[in-house]
Amino acid sequence: MRLRIALHNEAFEPLDDLARWHAELQAQSHPRSAAESLFIGRVRGETADGSALAALELEHYPGMTERQLEQLAQDCGTRHGVRSCLIQHRIGRVLPGEAIVLVAIGADRRGPAQRCCQELLEALKHDAPFWKKEWHRDGSSSWITGNTPF
Amino acid sequence: MGEPPANGIRIRLFAGLREQAGWAEQQWPLNAASEPPLTPQQLWEALQLPGPLSSVRIAINQQFSRADAPLNPGDELAFLPPISGG
Numbered sequence: 001m002r003l004r005i006a007l008h009n010e011a012f013e014p015l016d017d018l019a020r021w022h023a024e025l026q027a028q029s030h031p032r033s034a035a036e037s038l039f040i041g042r043v044r045g046e047t048a049d050g051s052a053l054a055a056l057e058l059e060h061y062p063g064m065t066e067r068q069l070e071q072l073a074q075d076c077g078t079r080h081g082v083r084s085c086l087i088q089h090r091i092g093r094v095l096p097g098e099a100i101v102l103v104a105i106g107a108d109r110r111g112p113a114q115r116c117c118q119e120l121l122e123a124l125k126h127d128a129p130f131w132k133k134e135w136h137r138d139g140s141s142s143w144i145t146g147n148t149p150f
Numbered sequence: 151m152g153e154p155p156a157n158g159i160r161i162r163l164f165a166g167l168r169e170q171a172g173w174a175e176q177q178w179p180l181n182a183a184s185e186p187p188l189t190p191q192q193l194w195e196a197l198q199l200p201g202p203l204s205s206v207r208i209a210i211n212q213q214f215s216r217a218d219a220p221l222n223p224g225d226e227l228a229f230l231p232p233i234s235g236g
Contacts, residue, residue, distance in 0.1 A: 041236055058235075059165050061228065064212035089235070101236045121236055129209075130235030131165035143166035145232045 001077040002030055002084040002106075005069045007060065009092040014040045014102040021086045021104065033083050033106030037117035045096040047134045048144060054135040056094045061129040072123045080116035082107040087124070093135075122150075157181045159221055161193060162228040170200045180223050187220030190227055199229065206231055 002025060006017075018038070026032070047053045073085045084106035094100055103121050107113035124130075125147045132144040159178040168174050176197070180188060190210070194203045194217070208215050209228040221227060 061162075061164060061209070061212070061230070064209060064228070067212060125236035126233060127214075128235045129164070129230055129233055131231065132234045133165070143169075143231070144234045145166070147234055147236070 001074070001082060002028075003070070003073055003077070004085075005066060005073065005087045005089075007066065007089050007091050009090075011095075011098050012088060012090070012102075014038075014088065014099045017088050017102060018086070018104055021084075025084060025106075030084070033113070034108050035110040035113040036104060036106045037110070037113035038105075039101070039103045039117055039121050040099055041101040041121075042099050043094050043096045047136060047142075052137050053096055054137050055096070056100070057133040057135060057141070058091045058094060058100070059131045059133070060091050065129050068128045069124060072127060073120060076116050076120040076123060077105075080105075080107065080112040080119070082112050082116045085116075085120070087120075089124075089128075089130070091130075157223045159188075159193070159223070160226045161197070162226065163199075164228065165231050167199070167206060167229055167231040171197075180221065182223060187222075189218050189221060190215070190229070191217040193221070193227065194229065207233070 043056050045053055069087055077085050082105050086104040088102040090100045103117055105113045105117040133141050135141045159180050161178055162175045163171050190208045191203060203217055207230040208217055209230060210219055211226050
């Protein structure tokens with residue numbers, strides 16, 4: 001499985017990153033996958049209590065986060081027999097509307113591609129050490145202690 | 151801080167737990183593996199960290215671990231509050 005994981009401390013454009021990933025795979029003579037499943041997560045404009053959000057701050061555990069993402073991707077990719085996996089994740093201050101995460105899975109069939117994409121996304125939400133802090137318009141902030149409903 | 155001395159344990163806190171405790175990392179002196187072994191649970195209690203230990207996850211040397219896992223000189227121990235990635 002071809003795997004790339006990157007953490008961005010500035011805004012990234014998921015579709016541009018995806019195009020670069022495709023070009024890189026092609027340059028390595030990696031045939032285009034017949035099935036590809038994508039997930040793009042963006043910051044909502046509201047906090048958990050419904051008030052306006054100024055920004056999200058994403059903290060991570062340098063070293064462990066990258067290692068854990070790689071382990072989760074390898075395990076999930078092997079389990080589903082997929083051909084490629086791209087994970088891009090933001091860290092630092094992220095504004096409403098900006099992308100937080102991109103997961104792109106290439107496989108021979110839609111089933112493995114979609115299942116792996118969904119499973120890997122849930123795994124990274126629960127088992128990769130990231131933490132989100134909501135910044136409110138009035139300058140106050142609060143840590144989010146769980147994930148949004150599925 | 152730089153690399154921990156080989157005879158100590160580097161203890162790290164993150165996110166809300168770091169803010170509650172008021173510190174990000176500490177060195178705990180440990181010259182040799184102790185008997186019975188020192189564990190994350192013992193350090194959580196000795197450091198009087200806030201809340202129940204069951205509310206956090208534990209990592210030793212950047213791998214998820216258990217509260218009763220033995221600690222050795224040179225280890226990096228982290229207490230991780232609830233994760234919210236993606």
